[in-house]
Amino acid sequence: MHPAGTLPTKGVWWRGAELYALALAVGLAGAALVHANKHPQDPPLALLYVAAALLAFPAVDRVLQAGESVLLPVTALLVAVGLVTTYRLQPHLVAYQAAWVCGGLALSVASFRLACRPVNPQRLVTPLAALLVTVSLFPWGWAWVGRGLVIRTPAEAAVVDVASELAKLLALALGVAELPREKVRGYVAAAWAAAATLWLLRGDVGTAAVMVWVVLALAYCAGAPLRSVVAAAGGFLVMGVLAYFTIPQVAERLRGWVNPWADRLGVGYPLVQSLFAMAAGGLIGAGPGAGYPELVPQSHAGFVLAAVAEEWGFSGVVALVAAYAVWTGRAVRAAGQAKVPWLRLLAAGAAALVGSQAFLAAAGAAALLPPTDVAMPFVSARGVSAAVHLALVGAVLAAPRARGELPWGTG
Amino acid sequence: MNEALRYVLLAALFLFLYRVVRVVGEDLRAASRELDRPWAVLLVEEGPGLSPGEAFAVRGEALLGRGTGNDVAVPDPEAGPRHARLVASGDSFWLEDLGCPGGTYVNGRRLEAPAPVRHGDRVRVGSTVFRFLQPRGPRAAGV
Numbered sequence: 001m002h003p004a005g006t007l008p009t010k011g012v013w014w015r016g017a018e019l020y021a022l023a024l025a026v027g028l029a030g031a032a033l034v035h036a037n038k039h040p041q042d043p044p045l046a047l048l049y050v051a052a053a054l055l056a057f058p059a060v061d062r063v064l065q066a067g068e069s070v071l072l073p074v075t076a077l078l079v080a081v082g083l084v085t086t087y088r089l090q091p092h093l094v095a096y097q098a099a100w101v102c103g104g105l106a107l108s109v110a111s112f113r114l115a116c117r118p119v120n121p122q123r124l125v126t127p128l129a130a131l132l133v134t135v136s137l138f139p140w141g142w143a144w145v146g147r148g149l150v151i152r153t154p155a156e157a158a159v160v161d162v163a164s165e166l167a168k169l170l171a172l173a174l175g176v177a178e179l180p181r182e183k184v185r186g187y188v189a190a191a192w193a194a195a196a197t198l199w200l201l202r203g204d205v206g207t208a209a210v211m212v213w214v215v216l217a218l219a220y221c222a223g224a225p226l227r228s229v230v231a232a233a234g235g236f237l238v239m240g241v242l243a244y245f246t247i248p249q250v251a252e253r254l255r256g257w258v259n260p261w262a263d264r265l266g267v268g269y270p271l272v273q274s275l276f277a278m279a280a281g282g283l284i285g286a287g288p289g290a291g292y293p294e295l296v297p298q299s300h301a302g303f304v305l306a307a308v309a310e311e312w313g314f315s316g317v318v319a320l321v322a323a324y325a326v327w328t329g330r331a332v333r334a335a336g337q338a339k340v341p342w343l344r345l346l347a348a349g350a351a352a353l354v355g356s357q358a359f360l361a362a363a364g365a366a367a368l369l370p371p372t373d374v375a376m377p378f379v380s381a382r383g384v385s386a387a388v389h390l391a392l393v394g395a396v397l398a399a400p401r402a403r404g405e406l407p408w409g410t411g
Numbered sequence: 412m413n414e415a416l417r418y419v420l421l422a423a424l425f426l427f428l429y430r431v432v433r434v435v436g437e438d439l440r441a442a443s444r445e446l447d448r449p450w451a452v453l454l455v456e457e458g459p460g461l462s463p464g465e466a467f468a469v470r471g472e473a474l475l476g477r478g479t480g481n482d483v484a485v486p487d488p489e490a491g492p493r494h495a496r497l498v499a500s501g502d503s504f505w506l507e508d509l510g511c512p513g514g515t516y517v518n519g520r521r522l523e524a525p526a527p528v529r530h531g532d533r534v535r536v537g538s539t540v541f542r543f544l545q546p547r548g549p550r551a552a553g554v
Contacts, residue, residue, distance in 0.1 A: 019434075022427040029420040036413055070434055077427055287417045312421075319424045326431055 019073035020058040023080050027054050030084030030288045037289030039091065046087045049098035054080055060105045064112050066397040071330045074323050075378060075393055079386070081320060082379035084288055085307055089300040093381050100383030104390025111394035116402045121342040124173040132166040164207040165388045167194065171211045172349040175218035176342045188224070188232050191215035196239055205243075205250065206302070206364075206372030210356050212236045217352035218345055221335070257370040270297045274306035274365050278317075285313030300381040302373045305365035320379070321362065328355040330396075337400035347399040350392040353377075445471060449499045451545040453483055458539025460486030467541075469504070473497045475536050476509075489513050490537030495522075503527050504545060506534065513537050 027050045035044050057076040066072075079101055087094040171191050192215070195208040212233070220229050243250045252267050260268030260275075273296040280291065293299045293307035300307070309317050331351035338344035354377045361380070364371035375382045377389045448471040455465040467473070473482035476493040485494070491511030498505050507525040508515040515522045516535040528534065532543045 019427060019430055022423050022430065025423040026420060026427065029416050029423060033413060033416050033420065036416075070431055070438075073427075074431060077424075284417070284421060287413065288420070290413075312424075315421060316424065319428055322428055326435065329435075 017058060019070075020054070020061070020076055023057070023073060023076040024051065024054045026077060027051070027080030027083055030080070031087055033287055034084060034088045034289035037287070038088065046091065046094050049095050050080070050083045050087070053083060053098040053101040056102050056105050060109060063109060064394070064397060066112065066401060068330065068334065068397050068400070070326065071334070071393065071397060074327050074330070075390070077323055078320075078327070078378035081308065081312075081316075082304075082376075082381070082386070085304055085379060086300065086381040088289055088311065089294060089307060090381050093300075093383075097381055097383055097386065100387045101390065104387035107387060107391035108394030108397075111391045112398045113394075115343055115346075115395045115398035121173070121177045121346075125170070125177050128166060128170045128173050132163065132170055162384050165384050167207060168210055168214065168353060169388060171214055172218070172346070172353060175215060175222070175349060176345045185228070188215060188219050188228070192232060192235060195236065205253075205370075206360060206374035209236075209360060209372065210353065210374060213356040214349055214352045217356075218349050221345060221348045254370055257367065260367070270303060271367055271371060273297065274299075274303050274371075275367060277306040277310040278366065281309040281311065281313045281316075283314050285309070285311045285316055287311060298373070301375050302361060302371060302380070303365045304376050304380050305362050308379075309365075321358075324355065324358040324377075328358075334396050334399040338402070340399075340402050343395070343399040343402055346392075347396045350396050353392070354389060449502055449504065449545070449547070451497075451504055451543060453497075453534065453541040454544055456533070456540040456542055458485065458487055458537075461539060469497055471499050477537075485536055485539050487537040487539045490539060494536050497528070498525075502547075503529070504543070 028047060031047045031050045032044070035042070035046060039046075054076055057072055057079075061072050083094060083097060083101070086097045171194065174191065175187060191211060195211045195215075216229050216233055219232070220226070240250075244254060245251070256263065256267035256271060260271040262268060264272045277291070277293055277296050277299075280286070285291070288311050291307075291310040293310045296303045296306045305317065305320070308320055312319075328351045331347055331354065335344050335347035335351065338347055357374050357377050360369065360372055360374045361376040363369040364374070375385045378386055450468065450470045453467040453469060453475075455461045455463055455467075457463060467483045469482070473496070474493055475481060475483040475485060475490075475495045475497065477485055477487060477490045478492045481493065483497075491509065491513065493509050494511045494513075495509055495515040496507045498507065504527065505525045506515065506517060506522060506528045508522045513536075516533075517526060517528055518533050519535075528543045528545075530543065530545045534541045534543050
């Protein structure tokens with residue numbers, strides 16, 4: 001009855017411990033190199049933060065006893081790369097990022113426990129929507145909270161970070177709650193309108209694209225016909241063409257992508273610097289702390305792959321891409337093993353969310369797609385993003401474990 | 412020193428990925444072995460909260476009990492939180508009572524120790540009655 005590997009079995013803990021030890025070795029070696037190359041005169045506090053955040057992973061694994069021996073260790077590896085990159089590019093943020101990771105792990109325990117209970121998923125939607133509206137209505141209050149306490153980014157950026165993470169989560173939660181009720185068309189239309197609003201009014205192409213991708217993946221997993229999914233995707237492309245002709249910011253960004261060298265000190269500057277950084281990295285990179293990734297704008301967030309490519313080399317990029325592929329594959333596997341319909345959709349949605357963001361961020365930095373502001377999950381120095389994705393990890397781990405299907409609308 | 416640390420970093424990174432690939436491969440092989448394990452079906456005949464004819468597929472091993480954490484969740488107040496365990500051994504299944512006061516019954520007889528169950532046996536957990544079906548396994552008398 002149980003799919004292989006989903007129940008705790010003897011030996012899984014030790015197998016996991018080995019992977020956690022390797023992730024810790026990556027984090028500590030990377031942080032030590034950054035310290036030696038960039039901050040030799042400072043006390044090596046960053047190593048303590050990195051160690052604390054990474055040691056929290058096996059502790060959480062032990063508490064959950066989820067029996068999934070790959071997903072959490074791979075997340076730990078991605079977080080290790082993220083903390084080293086944050087220490088390299090924004091050293092003042094590393095303690096906050098480590099704190100967000102620990103907070104996110106606490107959330108993952110909570111979401112795991114919640115998902116193992118007979119929960120009505122519709123109850124997820126109302127608090128998320130209320131939080132999103134509050135963030136939108138009281139941006140300055142939230143900015144103060146974000147800037148003063150933990151995030152330490154400019155006020156507007158803090159609000160946008162929180163709001164965009166909430167919007168993506170709300171799209172996911174709405175799909176999980178509504179799709180099994182044969183409301184596919186209404187759901188896709190509402191999410192499409194929300195994405196269009198984000199794109200047309202705020203110019204936030206990345207979040208809009210991620211939302212649309214998650215929505216279409218969920219609709220397809222819930223049984224929507226392929227032609228409806230293709231039609232919705234086509235509608236989004238049409239919207240993109242309209243945005244090109246009506247929003248100067250979008251047109252400028254697209255021109256900067258098509259030929260960044262035409263205006264290499266202007267609109268093409270980030271992409272040109274990203275490509276230079278990747279070329280400079282070579283096969284094994286300059287080593288953490290030994291390159292110049294700070295020359296790439298937004299290298300701690302949207303262009304983090306350029307920073308990894310320059311200092312960890314092509315091999316580091318391959319490892320990062322492989323880690324995302326394994327993460328997404330294991331989340332899809334968890335979705336396939338789930339017995340509860342809403343958890344099946346949630347795990348599939350989490351796979352789509354993490355996979356699409358990693359793809360958009362990587363393809364944007366490598367000039368395969370127009371660059372967006374999408375953060376690489378677990379790696380970019382956006383604390384709230386790390387916490388949200390770690391909370392989703394708990395639900396994905398719970399998907400194969402939770403038994404007992406309840407009728408929709410009860411619980 | 413720094414140069415050595417760089418190579419340690421890359422070695423740890425790729426050793427991690429190598430181990431992950433090994434674990435994924437082992438899981439795939441385990442999943443394929445799982446398909447070869449004996450399977451059976453517990454068909455509900457009567458019981459509170461379950462409809463007659465409802466079926467639970469069992470492959471390898473399954474826990475029966477009141478909690479939703481069980482493989483066969485029985486919404487029966489007379490069933491224990493973890494009431495009984497069904498385990499495959501060779502080609503047949505064995506049923507084990509996990510010590511709940513209500514007991515576990517096979518064809519009306521209370522289980523005192525783990526006992527084999529055969530195709531067509533009636534299994535009672537609390538007040539819920541299942542028909543045990545294992546078309547490719549040993550058959551109960553008269554089936």
